[in-house]
Amino acid sequence: MGLLGRLRDKLTATQRGFTRGLSDLLLGNRxxxxxxxxxxxxxxxxxxxxxxxxxxxMQGITVQVSRKxxxxxxxxxxxxxxxxxxxxxxxxxxxAIAASPKPFVIMVVGVNGVGKTTTIAKLANRLxxxxxxxxxxxxxxxxxxxxxxxxxxxxxxxIPVIAQHTGxxxxxxxxxxxxxxxxxxxxxxxxxxxxxxxxxxxxxxELKKIRRVINKTLPEGPHEVLLVLDAGTGQNALSQLSHFRxxxxxxxxxxxxxxxxxxxGILIAMARLTGLPIRFIGVGEGTDDLREFIAQEYLDxxxxxx
Ligand SMILES: Nc1nc2c(ncn2[C@@H]2O[C@H](COP(=O)(O)OP(=O)(O)OP(=O)(O)O)[C@@H](O)[C@H]2O)c(=O)[nH]1
Ligand SMILES: [Mg+2]
Numbered sequence: 001m002g003l004l005g006r007l008r009d010k011l012t013a014t015q016r017g018f019t020r021g022l023s024d025l026l027l028g029n030r031x032x033x034x035x036x037x038x039x040x041x042x043x044x045x046x047x048x049x050x051x052x053x054x055x056x057x058m059q060g061i062t063v064q065v066s067r068k069x070x071x072x073x074x075x076x077x078x079x080x081x082x083x084x085x086x087x088x089x090x091x092x093x094x095x096a097i098a099a100s101p102k103p104f105v106i107m108v109v110g111v112n113g114v115g116k117t118t119t120i121a122k123l124a125n126r127l128x129x130x131x132x133x134x135x136x137x138x139x140x141x142x143x144x145x146x147x148x149x150x151x152x153x154x155x156x157x158x159i160p161v162i163a164q165h166t167g168x169x170x171x172x173x174x175x176x177x178x179x180x181x182x183x184x185x186x187x188x189x190x191x192x193x194x195x196x197x198x199x200x201x202x203x204x205x206e207l208k209k210i211r212r213v214i215n216k217t218l219p220e221g222p223h224e225v226l227l228v229l230d231a232g233t234g235q236n237a238l239s240q241l242s243h244f245r246x247x248x249x250x251x252x253x254x255x256x257x258x259x260x261x262x263x264x265g266i267l268i269a270m271a272r273l274t275g276l277p278i279r280f281i282g283v284g285e286g287t288d289d290l291r292e293f294i295a296q297e298y299l300d301x302x303x304x305x306x
Pocket of ligand 2: 116118140192
């Protein structure tokens with residue numbers, strides 16, 4: 001209960017918006033009529049569940065209502081919980097870090113400002129607390145501040161970071177980092193990449209190059225390409241995903257800033273439309289604010305059991 005309580009507490013904006021809206025609608029004494037369905041649909045859409053997924057959920061409910069399987073709004077609430085859980089569950093696939101080869105290389109990608117560097121710091125902290133040795137690679141060489149930001153996290157967390165100067169070839173930094181990780185037999189190497197370049201094409205080219213260099217140096221790598229998405233960007237997150245997927249492949253997702261959005265529904269849309277593993281959710285700016293995605297826990301925070 002403790003953990004569950006805390007996740008709910010972190011999702012305060014969603015609690016005030018989506019969660020309260022749903023419970024006002026479905027856990028009171030409303031009749032099951034057309035107006036109610038319209039309001040439910042609007043609520044799902046406004047929480048960023050998306051058109052397709054909202055339609056899917058609404059269809060499921062109306063079919064069950066027409067078969068008299070759902071008699072009142074409470075039953076609708078339960079059915080909605082069940083459908084959402086079925087959507088989320090396949091995406092609950094925690095990142096499993098193999099013991100060999102070393103290092104396990106995680107390449108972190110995403111557009112600027114989504115929370116890549118912060119997520120890396122949180123993840124490094126998590127792994128370190130788990131007894132794993134971590135090295136960071138500062139491959140966002142586009143901005144001086146980016147290298148400094150990663151270095152200062154590394155210092156705070158007391159873990160090594162491989163970096164060069166601003167404007168250095170990002171792929172060369174990554175090459176050095178993989179070599180260093182191999183020499184030190186470090187468990188995990190996390191590569192921070194740029195979210196911004198002169199053009200989106202430049203960015204994608206650089207990321208492809210980084211990916212190639214990792215793969216040349218360590219033939220199975222990267223073992224994870226983690227795409228970081230800001231939950232507050234809504235449906236735009238889907239187009240970001242398709243760009244990165246096409247350029248470098250994406251093996252897992254981290255959804256950040258769920259604490260700051262009233263629209264926790266993007267995670268449901270993402271799960272249904274992509275089925276990709278949601279490795280982590282970010283619920284704050286502190287080093288402890290990264291959680292493994294657990295479908296039931298998220299569901300219970302979003303739509304608490306009545
Ligand atoms: N509230 C909240 N803020 C977050 C979360 N994750 C990241 N942030 C904040 O988002 C801002 C941007 O985070 P960064 O980690 O610098 O993002 P980035 O993707 O590395 O950005 P670039 O390096 O510019 O591409 C920072 O102020 C973070 O503290 C989160 O889960 N919740
Ligand atoms: Mg960054």
